[in-house]
Amino acid sequence: MNRDSRKIVHVFVGLLLVVLAPLVSADEHVLDARDIVRQSDEQMRGASSYSVATMNIIRPDWTRSMTMKSWTKGQDLSLVLVTAPAKDKGSASLKRYKEMWNWIPSIERVIKIAPSMLSQSWMGSDFTNDDLINQSSIVVDYDHQLMGQAAIDGDNSYIIDALAKPDAPVVWNKVRLWISTTSFLQRRVEFYDEFDELVNILETSQIQELGGRMLATKMAMYPVDKPGQRTELITHEAQFDFDIEDSFFSQQQMKALRD
Numbered sequence: 001m002n003r004d005s006r007k008i009v010h011v012f013v014g015l016l017l018v019v020l021a022p023l024v025s026a027d028e029h030v031l032d033a034r035d036i037v038r039q040s041d042e043q044m045r046g047a048s049s050y051s052v053a054t055m056n057i058i059r060p061d062w063t064r065s066m067t068m069k070s071w072t073k074g075q076d077l078s079l080v081l082v083t084a085p086a087k088d089k090g091s092a093s094l095k096r097y098k099e100m101w102n103w104i105p106s107i108e109r110v111i112k113i114a115p116s117m118l119s120q121s122w123m124g125s126d127f128t129n130d131d132l133i134n135q136s137s138i139v140v141d142y143d144h145q146l147m148g149q150a151a152i153d154g155d156n157s158y159i160i161d162a163l164a165k166p167d168a169p170v171v172w173n174k175v176r177l178w179i180s181t182t183s184f185l186q187r188r189v190e191f192y193d194e195f196d197e198l199v200n201i202l203e204t205s206q207i208q209e210l211g212g213r214m215l216a217t218k219m220a221m222y223p224v225d226k227p228g229q230r231t232e233l234i235t236h237e238a239q240f241d242f243d244i245e246d247s248f249f250s251q252q253q254m255k256a257l258r259d
Helices: 003-030 033-045 131-133 251-256
Strands: 048-059 062-073 077-084 091-095 099-102 109-112 143-152 155-164 173-181 186-193 199-212 211-224 230-241
Touching: 033 048, 033 155, 033 173, 033 211, 077 131, 077 251, 091 131, 091 155, 091 251, 099 131, 099 251, 109 251, 131 143, 143 173, 155 186
Parallel strands: none
Antiparallel strands: 048 062, 048 230, 062 077, 077 091, 091 099, 099 109, 143 155, 155 173, 173 186, 186 199, 199 211, 211 230
């Protein structure tokens, strides 16, 4: 190959690298497991969020329902208020950075949620304190591995294993997530204990627009060793990305909130 030919090849290769570099970077960005989980968390909650939902606790021989309102800001602040039935009305749960509390109005007492209490049922449901109050933990307290892709209800989804970091204050040793490749919504989540045994399965459905973004408005949690038992969380209203002060997420506010 003469000198002129080599120059042409070098120029061609250089141009090809310039053209392909953004595509390679974009592909790597899409396939980064932690970034997929972070985008999923942001899709569900935004910079701030407010929602109104009904929780149906379903057992083989009875069903109990409650309604609630919840607020979040970033990954560190969340507040859940029970608005019905009357016997539970005013009960609230607060997360502020690494600390969490429950307010029980019937006994006018604030109970701090110690790490040992994260695995306890929230209000008698199949959701734990960790699942409902400490949701953003999946982003910061786990390492993430992309395992492949699969369809959930026709929705192509990334399969990601989230493995608990050493000494992380979490309930689940491993969480396997199916996250939509288009909407970044969580379509299925499996929760594993420290023995790598499957404990709970979360399935989502009824995807529709609320508050200007797509949401899975129905979430159902199934304990695998309790046939006929589940808890449904159905979202009716949602707002996102509004201004809310950090001071809203306080024990004083938790006690003062009313329907």
